[in-house]
Structure formats: structure tokens, C-alpha cells
Amino acid sequence: MTGDDPHSEDTATGRRMPSFGRRGFLGVAGVAGAGLVVGGAAGGAAGGAAGYSAASSESPDTAHATEPFYGTHQAGIVTYQQNSLVFAAFDVKDAVTTAQLQALLARWAAAASLLAVGKPVGPVTTRSGAPPADTGEAFDLGAHRLTVTVGFGTTLFDDRFGLSDKMPAALRPLGQLAVDTSIDPTISGGDLCVQACSEDPQVAFHAIRNFARIGRNVVTLRWLQEGFGRASATTNSQTTPRNLMGFKDGTANIKAEDPKVADAQVWVGDETDQAWMKGGSYLVTRKIRMHIEAWDSDDITDQQQIFGRYKDSGAPLTGEAEFDTLDFAKKAGDGATVINRFSHIRLAHPDNNGGAQILRRGYNYTDGIDTRTGTLAAGLFFIAFQKNAHEQFARIQNSLAQDRLNEYITPISSSLFAIPPGLSKIGDWYGKTMFGYQS
């Protein structure tokens, strides 16, 4: 595997390299090649940025804008949400050794550090006649704020890799939730996951495609999902986008710029039973097919009752503006509450779920049409990060079992992944401390 290591040639000075952002490129580390000492790139200093977008050096519109790679937490979680997603789940192949898996996680770390600064993972051309070490389709595009976030599924923690005593209790399967009658296991779960987000969809695709290429002897692609527009706002400076039902959704969800909020809701802390997860998070993905045609036939009054918000402004039915406080007690002339007790905003609200909150980071998607029915195969690829999905996402989702919205949506995939903490410096790799190495 060392023969095609992406760092085997120095690409930093190549004459045809694209220019990089002001964040700069501090040099490509040589690769030891043997064992697990794989060099990273993109600046040796961890900094205190910890993946917060506030630390991003450039305007989000700039092709060469970058997000910090090294830090306490992985990027792509509290990062100001980008507009495009490509998400992949992988399974480790049969007969792969622990050392081979570790080497892959190290190579992925090195690749991610290069992609984060808009560099290819290796030369797109070689003089050796070998296949190029980077597939090239993002060669001149810039990073466009690419983040790559790597996670581990429950199935990784078995006897194959000596990890059975390393599985966090919080990673136990969520099980079949009340609405989970149509989950397709072939597009759920997986040993490993990789979330790539960027302002340019081709940059996100390129990251996933090269992770698959780098891993081709170790992992197989289990499923892949593209998301074409952000369906969440992760910071107060982003407007709440609309889902494919035309509603602003997630207005009341937490925003990420306040570290206190993130520490309380998103980042794993001292409560964990597995020290290696501290500074990490838990990722839930749900592919939620919307029954677009049925929804489009529903009248506006009913649509607004189902969400509990006005469709145009996003204001709660008890308010005038999107962020007005919800008044669940307010009654209409007929004595019923203005916000229906089975409305989405009421059932999802923290007051109704023991204070549980999540950081939503989902994307709208379309898969074309459902050929059985000629209807649009489209909806929401829901993504949520949290400290503990059993106590946060699952609690809220159980409450949503009563949601009238369920008439118009069907979850068709469901996954839970443990997201390890960020990489602190060159030489660090995904899961290093989980495997018992010093950070």
C-alpha cells in the first residue's frame, strides 16, 4: 500500500498547481511510509479554532476559502453549513487486518488535510506511467470551504479489529423507532462514514471519490447520498432555508457559534465511558422521502397547522416573525390551541422532550423519480450531531411519532455513527487513540 501513497511526491511546488487561499500552505510532510506514521499537511499548528467557522480566513463565497482542519473537534459539524453534500458509508472488506484498517484511516487523514486547503491528494499527473494519485476533477476548483468528517459505525466494534471493548455505550443501535416501518438496510449504517461538505458540489464529490479510491483494497462503498441544498442553518448569520415542503424548518434548533451551547449539546464530554470519544460527537442520518405530490395537494391551512408555522414568513402561528417565541398555550376562538398539539414545532420543541436539542445539518435531495409510481423521489437527508443520540435525537423522534407530518414523509434510511474528536497535529489520524496509540 505504500507504493501509491498520496504523499510520495511533493506537489507543493508543481508549476501547474492552482493558487491557494490566504490561509496558505505550510508544506507537505514527507511520509515515513512504514507503519502508522503518516504525514499530514495544511499547517502544523493546531490553533484554537476547533472547527468553528468564525476562524475561517475568507469569505464563504470565495473559491479558495478554507475551513480549519486541525483542532479539538472535526470540521463539518459546527462549521457554517455549506451548500453541497456528498455522504458515503463504507464497509471494511473481509480479511482486512487491523493494521490495514489503521493505515487507511491514516491515509484518509493525510488526504483530508490536503483537500481542506484545496490541494489534490497527490499529483494528478505522474511521469511514472502509474495511475494518477488524484483523480483530477477538482484540480482547479479551490477548496470552496470543503470539510471532510469521518465516523465509525457500531459494526466496526467487533472482534475483527480488537475494538469490542472500545465501543461507547452511546453508539449502541437506536433500534426500530416508531416511524421506522420502511428503513432499507442497504442504504443504512456501515462500518465507516465520510461526510464531505463544500460550497461546490464537485469538490465534495471529488473528496468522497478519492477516499473510495484510496480505500479500494480495504473498504467497499456501502451507500452514497448527494444533497443539493442546505436544509439547516448552523449559525445565527445564516437564514433558515426551506425544505422541499416549502417551509422554513429547524428555526428553533441550536446554532453552533456559542461554544457553551455546543459543549452542552454537541460535543462528547467527561460523561463518556470511552475516553477516546471526548471532543467527538454522534451523528444521526435519516433519509426522509417526502410524498411531494400528496403534500402539494394539501391545503395551506392544513400545511401550516402541521408545521405550526406560516409558510411564507416562517413565523409561528402565534407570532409575526420567524424567531418570535412560541406560545403553545395560546387559544383560538374555538378553544383549541392556535399551535396544534400534534404540530411539528410543538412535538419537536425541547420543552416537550426534557430539554433535548440537536444540531441539525441536513440537505435536500432528489434521486430522480420513483419508477413504480412516476412520483418525485425527493426529500430531506436529515443530519444531526449531538452528545448522545439516545438522549437527544431518539427522544425527539419518539415524540415526533405523533407528528401529523408523518402522513407525508417516510424515513427510508437511518444510521448512527460515532464521530471521533479532531486531529490535533500532523501525524494524528482518525481513531488513533481508540486503537490505543498516544495522540
Add this chain to the structure above:
Amino acid sequence: MTGDDPHSEDTATGRRMPSFGRRGFLGVAGVAGAGLVVGGAAGGAAGGAAGYSAASSESPDTAHATEPFYGTHQAGIVTYQQNSLVFAAFDVKDAVTTAQLQALLARWAAAASLLAVGKPVGPVTTRSGAPPADTGEAFDLGAHRLTVTVGFGTTLFDDRFGLSDKMPAALRPLGQLAVDTSIDPTISGGDLCVQACSEDPQVAFHAIRNFARIGRNVVTLRWLQEGFGRASATTNSQTTPRNLMGFKDGTANIKAEDPKVADAQVWVGDETDQAWMKGGSYLVTRKIRMHIEAWDSDDITDQQQIFGRYKDSGAPLTGEAEFDTLDFAKKAGDGATVINRFSHIRLAHPDNNGGAQILRRGYNYTDGIDTRTGTLAAGLFFIAFQKNAHEQFARIQNSLAQDRLNEYITPISSSLFAIPPGLSKIGDWYGKTMFGYQS
């Protein structure tokens, strides 16, 4: 059908409407409702813009930038290519009358004229309790240079609608081309097509989704394709993008800003046997699945020989820079030509195809993974516009039957549509003269 007409309420002065670009909004025409007199919007004057992007009033990066809607030609052809595509094909339902089809084409025209200026196709909320006339997911997004382009398939020209003597000879089926061993008819063809392009994918999706909603009693969705990044350059001011093989492709294709070139290659002229097609064009779509993993294993020398270009710069193998003149005669030391005679650039070149050229306007796509093989289901959704596809696209494609690239690609859908000319003013609609009405 008149009950949910998108123009039944004036939305121009609604207090919550998004702001529009400097192009401005000149007023919403009232709708007669009965018969075929359907009002349009977006300014009554046709102008001389004819769909050329040079006439666009604003920077392409601006959310509220718009493309001219009325003109000699439909927009979305010579328009500076946008970054996102959603393309749909529809079939007319059984027992639909000619008048119903005509009414749909008129409603689509009215809707397209509104979408082109960033307006919804009707109110996103109503006080009537009816379903909203616009689905809302693009409510606050702006037009992002949306263009909607409507076309007719061969199957429309049958006895159902009295069009059998209106079919242009150039719309006869292309038939099975040499490489067409895996065409899936369920994702090919269709009675009608709609191409939506925008800088924002959600705006493009919204257009197609609302066309489907408006047409729900008249047409069914046959197939739908999303494209996530432009794979062509339609003007000299755009850089040539890379396909998913990592190569700049289409460098030598025609650019659209020179009206003489467009008249010679793209727009149907006096040579047509059907006067209603004058000012129109012919659209070929080909979904070309790339065998990504096999390609990524091929060595760089072979990859470059197959394309005939250097991977990084896009320069021909006989040159230094992308746009250097190709030298097909130049020989290497071994006596063989530097550019292989079976290379893509040589076989596709006009000199090899009796001067045939096309306006390429394709997009990269991914459908996730091929679950049979665990490989990436991704490639190029090829789009080409031309005066006559039999003399242009098909001639080039027949030459490409020898292309060594065919080892790494498989066309899985193939379609030909007649694109009628542009709408000249409010009250005009797609196919109006084809059906024998005065323009």
C-alpha cells in the same frame, strides 16, 4: 383547470415577496382563464436579447440575476451555462385532449416567465384554504439566472394531437448508434422535456417540481436527472470545466456568443421543412455512465492518449496550452502520430466529421452507487444543441464508435427533442404556431 391557475391572484405587491433584481418586474398580466389566452409576465417587451447572456443585467454570482425570457430563441441554450441542472421528461396521459395539452403548454409558458424573474408561479399562501399555487421551496432564493427550456419528443407527433403532419424530418429518431448496447428506454425519450438550469440547484428543482405540479392532470413524469456541476463552457469567458475523468473536455466545441456561429450550428433556419421550428434547435441528451474505478486504475499515459490532451493543463499532446491548435500529423520518435488516431479529440474534431459541430451544455452527475457492484454510479449527462442532430451529433457520435474512451463509458439513456423557438411576447406559448395559431 382554471381553478388553480397560477395567475389567479396578483402576487406582485405581496408584503412578503422577495426583492427582485434590477431587471425589474413590469407587472403580472391578468389571466383570461378560458381557452388559450393565458397571460405571461416578466415584462412585455421582447427586446432583442434572444436568450444571449450578454444581455443579462447582473453579475452571474448575484442571487437575483436574471436571464431574458422573451426573445427569438428560448433561453438555456446559448445562455452562459449555469452550474446546476434539473432535467425532466414527461409523457402526456391517456385521453388528454389537444386543448388540454395546449392549455398546459400555455400555463408552463406563464409559469416560466414568472420563474425567470425570481417570482413564484403563484402565491405560496392563500386565504382560500386551497393548496398553495407555488410549492414555496424557492420563495426567498432569487432567480439565480434560472432558465427553463421546453421541447417536444417524436412521440408527441402522432394522431393524438393532430400533429402528424407537423413533425420535422430532423426529429426522426436517431436509432441505435454503434455504442448503444445498454440504452434504458425508461430513462430515454418522452413526449415533452423541460430543462431547468440555475446557479442554485434548489431553484432548478423548484421549477421542474412546479411544472410537474401544474401538469399533474395532463402529464406524468417519465424520468428526471439532476446535474451537479457544469461539464461544458458555452462562452469564451468560462473556463473549460473538468468531467469526472478529471479531464477538460469540449475545449474545441463551439462557443455561443458569436451569433454567426450560433446561426450556422445551433439555430434552425430556412432549411427546415417545418416553419414553426425556425429559430428553434434540436436537443440531444445522453446519460453516459463512467466506469470510474476502472478509469482510476488506468495509467496517466494511457488516459492522456485516450483523450489526446494533457490531464492537468488540458493542452493537446501536440501543444503547451489548452487552446493551442491541434496537430494531428505531428509524429513522435517511433513514427506514430503524437495524437493517437483513436483519441477522443481527433475522432470528435470537425475535420474528421465533415465540419460537424455541436453546442455542448452537459453536466456531471451522480446517482449514488450501483448496488450490484458497489461502484460509483456517476458520469456525464451530455447535452448538445444543434441545427440538425442527424447531421451533427450523430455524425460525430458515429465517428466516436472507434473511441478508446468507450472502454470506460457506457451510454445508458439517449433522447432527441425538438426545441421550438422563443416566446416573443405575453400571450405566446410553447408550440403555438405548431398548432396553427398566429404567433
